[in-house]
Amino acid sequence: MKHINLSAPLALLIATQATGQETVVVTQWDQFAQSGISAAGPAMDELIATCQPALNGADVLRTIAPSIGIRDSYRLAVSAGKTPDLAYTWPAASVLSGYARVGALAPLDAYFEQYGWDHVNDFYRGRNSYGGSIYGLPMEQDLMGVYYNKDLFAENGLEVPTTYAEFEAMVETLKDEGIIPVAFGNRDRWPATNTFSLILGLTAGRDLEEHVLFGDEPWTNPAFVQAAQTFQDWAEAGYFPRGFNGVGYDEANALFLSGRAAMTITGTWVLQDMVRGAEFDLGVFMLPPIADDVAPGTMWGEGSQWQLSASATPAVRDAAAAYLNCLVSTESRQVWVQKGHTVPIGTTPEELAAWGADPVVQEFFSGGLATPEANFYDLHTTLPESMTQVLYPELQRLVGGDITADEFTATLQAAWETADANGERWIP
Amino acid sequence: MSTRHAYLFLLPALLLYAAFVVVPTLQVFAYSFFSWDNGIAQDFVGLANYARLGSDRVFWVALGHNAIWVVLTLAFPLLAGLLLAAILADRTPRTIQIVSAIYFIPRTIPLVVAGIIWGWIYNPLFGLLNYGLDIVGLGQLAGAWLAEENTALLSLNVVGAWTFFGFCVVIYLGAIQSIDPSLYEAAEVDGAPWWRKFRDITVPLLNNSTLFLGLYAAIEAMRFFDLIWVTTQGGPGYATEVLTTHVYKTFFLVGDFGYASVLSVILLAIVLSLSAIAFRLLRAK
Numbered sequence: 001m002k003h004i005n006l007s008a009p010l011a012l013l014i015a016t017q018a019t020g021q022e023t024v025v026v027t028q029w030d031q032f033a034q035s036g037i038s039a040a041g042p043a044m045d046e047l048i049a050t051c052q053p054a055l056n057g058a059d060v061l062r063t064i065a066p067s068i069g070i071r072d073s074y075r076l077a078v079s080a081g082k083t084p085d086l087a088y089t090w091p092a093a094s095v096l097s098g099y100a101r102v103g104a105l106a107p108l109d110a111y112f113e114q115y116g117w118d119h120v121n122d123f124y125r126g127r128n129s130y131g132g133s134i135y136g137l138p139m140e141q142d143l144m145g146v147y148y149n150k151d152l153f154a155e156n157g158l159e160v161p162t163t164y165a166e167f168e169a170m171v172e173t174l175k176d177e178g179i180i181p182v183a184f185g186n187r188d189r190w191p192a193t194n195t196f197s198l199i200l201g202l203t204a205g206r207d208l209e210e211h212v213l214f215g216d217e218p219w220t221n222p223a224f225v226q227a228a229q230t231f232q233d234w235a236e237a238g239y240f241p242r243g244f245n246g247v248g249y250d251e252a253n254a255l256f257l258s259g260r261a262a263m264t265i266t267g268t269w270v271l272q273d274m275v276r277g278a279e280f281d282l283g284v285f286m287l288p289p290i291a292d293d294v295a296p297g298t299m300w301g302e303g304s305q306w307q308l309s310a311s312a313t314p315a316v317r318d319a320a321a322a323y324l325n326c327l328v329s330t331e332s333r334q335v336w337v338q339k340g341h342t343v344p345i346g347t348t349p350e351e352l353a354a355w356g357a358d359p360v361v362q363e364f365f366s367g368g369l370a371t372p373e374a375n376f377y378d379l380h381t382t383l384p385e386s387m388t389q390v391l392y393p394e395l396q397r398l399v400g401g402d403i404t405a406d407e408f409t410a411t412l413q414a415a416w417e418t419a420d421a422n423g424e425r426w427i428p
Numbered sequence: 429m430s431t432r433h434a435y436l437f438l439l440p441a442l443l444l445y446a447a448f449v450v451v452p453t454l455q456v457f458a459y460s461f462f463s464w465d466n467g468i469a470q471d472f473v474g475l476a477n478y479a480r481l482g483s484d485r486v487f488w489v490a491l492g493h494n495a496i497w498v499v500l501t502l503a504f505p506l507l508a509g510l511l512l513a514a515i516l517a518d519r520t521p522r523t524i525q526i527v528s529a530i531y532f533i534p535r536t537i538p539l540v541v542a543g544i545i546w547g548w549i550y551n552p553l554f555g556l557l558n559y560g561l562d563i564v565g566l567g568q569l570a571g572a573w574l575a576e577e578n579t580a581l582l583s584l585n586v587v588g589a590w591t592f593f594g595f596c597v598v599i600y601l602g603a604i605q606s607i608d609p610s611l612y613e614a615a616e617v618d619g620a621p622w623w624r625k626f627r628d629i630t631v632p633l634l635n636n637s638t639l640f641l642g643l644y645a646a647i648e649a650m651r652f653f654d655l656i657w658v659t660t661q662g663g664p665g666y667a668t669e670v671l672t673t674h675v676y677k678t679f680f681l682v683g684d685f686g687y688a689s690v691l692s693v694i695l696l697a698i699v700l701s702l703s704a705i706a707f708r709l710l711r712a713k
Contacts, residue, residue: 242553244572
């Protein structure tokens with residue numbers, strides 16, 4: 001297939017990278033800021049110094065990009081042929097495999113073999129693979145769960161639900177008391193994808209998800225329709241605040257932290273903000289299965305993954321791989337947890353306890369890591385971008401009551417067929 | 429100055445124009461004939477990307493929203509600007525100066541900032557609008573203005589009107605002040621009331637200004653992006669999707685440069701057509 005370079009002007013949009021240095025320079029894009037999502041800046045700062053010797057004299061030239069925006073910046077970099085040597089970006093699965101497909105990424109198989117990296121299990125290796133090779137080293141362990149206000153629960157005589165029926169009953173009690181059950185804001189369009197992914201996994205289960213994502217089962221199957229119906233029912237039954245499609249993700253979190261909502265359903269990526277911002281007793285639980293025949297579990301994702309540019313020289317790649325090996329070592333994982341409030345993949349609840357992680361962090365990961373065989377996919381980071389851009393608005397319409405669950409799944413099926421025909425589908 | 433010298437002075441500007449307008453425009457046109465994968469050109473596909481327009485439901489919805497925006501912009505800010513300018517023109521020079529400056533302030537606010545301000549006003553949780561409605565006993569009218577498909581576009585158009593009407597006032601005011609006062613004096617001698625003078629003298633003599641503002645508003649309505657992006661990103665669903673947001677998503681978020689280029693070419697064709705109409709009509713006057 002011909003590759004025609006028509007994108008030279010885009011290079012002007014991309015940050016200039018260091019060239020002409022005497023020593024080997026590894027250019028690094030990451031998203032470890034000092035606050036907000038992925039606020040692991042202090043850990044990254046410390047680990048660059050710690051892992052410098054692993055670079056064998058090479059220097060790291062670092063650029064910090066916003067967590068959400070790095071996804072778009074990296075895509076532009078790929079189109080301009082200006083990818084950084086090393087990037088910590090997202091998502092994996094379809095998007096990462098798309099970069100691998102156009103030859104933008106270097107395979108990491110040799111480094112996986114050289115350094116082991118056994119802490120990355122098959123699920124995550126699959127999500128970072130394309131055509132039989134691994135192109136990403138996933139690091140952050142993302143989980144979905146339900147943050148809840150223990151004080152509000154106690155005041156209203158509520159306990160953590162162990163079945164979906166108990167969850168529904170608890171929501172009714174909260175509504176009767178005039179308390180917003182779930183702080184949910186979907187103005188940013190992506191939060192609903194996470195919530196729907198969780199509902200989908202708890203309605204359809206991982207096996208059926210894989211039959212759809214990797215097989216021929218259509219999106220219009222009864223379990224997927226039931227998941228869509230459940231989400232819409234939640235919205236119509238008043239689970240969410242008024243005008244949730246006009247409420248921002250941060251505003252929804254603030255609503256929960258202000259004590260006006262009893263729960264918020266989101267991921268570990270805001271654990272630090274939640275722990276720091278809650279002036280009440282904060283707790284976390286896993287939403288029980290919605291369908292009777294589905295095993296307990298939650299949504300797993302890798303947050304982001306490290307990936308190497310295909311255009312990096314062998315010397316730079318080797319240096320970067322050694323540096324990565326240091327970044328994901330047991331000692332470094334402890335730094336990520338303690339200084340970055342980020343839990344790397346492979347970290348056990350026992351390690352979290354030993355390293356003095358916040359009790360809420362321990363509670364979240366104890367619950368989320370307890371069901372590895374049943375945990376399921378995050379659509380947001382799994383589907384091709386063309387599909388994601390259909391999923392976002394259609395979810396807004398679904399929860400807004402503007403389309404039915406059948407119409408929603410039919411639209412997704414059509415988008416899926418188009419993406420499949422265009423070769424955008426990812427199969428590990 | 430000789431023609432040769434004149435061209436020499438014009439040359440730098442023309443070169444810059446060619447480098448930053450003509451070449452990128454031609455490049456976008458060229459992009460539209462290729463298939464792309466993650467922002468990398470693959471194969472020449474001729475008009476295949478253009479053929480997708482017919483079945484792209486979002487494109488037609490977005491185009492319809494642009495058209496609605498044009499109509500609403502012509503209907504409200506122009507009308508409000510005309511009426512306010514006509515009323516203001518009869519006041520003292522100092523009043524005219526102060527009030528027209530106040531009206532013009534929203535025009536000086538970047539649309540991104542206006543979007544943020546109005547995002548707060550419309551916010552369903554803590555928005556000023558719902559709070560105000562509650563205070564005056566109209567709480568039942570409170571709504572999720574930008575979150576409902578049936579109110580989102582109209583609510584955003586109010587913001588657009590807020591940022592544009594002051595500009596209309598200033599343009600109309602300048603035009604009214606240039607009308608020969610003897611026409612109004614003659615009408616007064618004949619006993620014509622204010623509205624009659626407005627209808628039979630002011631409005632007809634402001635045709636040029638109305639034409640200019642109308643076409644300017646129509647062109648702007650096709651190009652606007654920032655206000656929508658900071659408030660709704662085209663949502664909920666596709667309720668506020670316009671051509672520019674569709675282009676942005678297709679280009680930057682999907683990475684389908686070929687089809688995004690097609691959308692850009694269509695948008696450019698519409699804006700150029702409107703500009704050509706404006707140019708011809710204004711020259712004909």
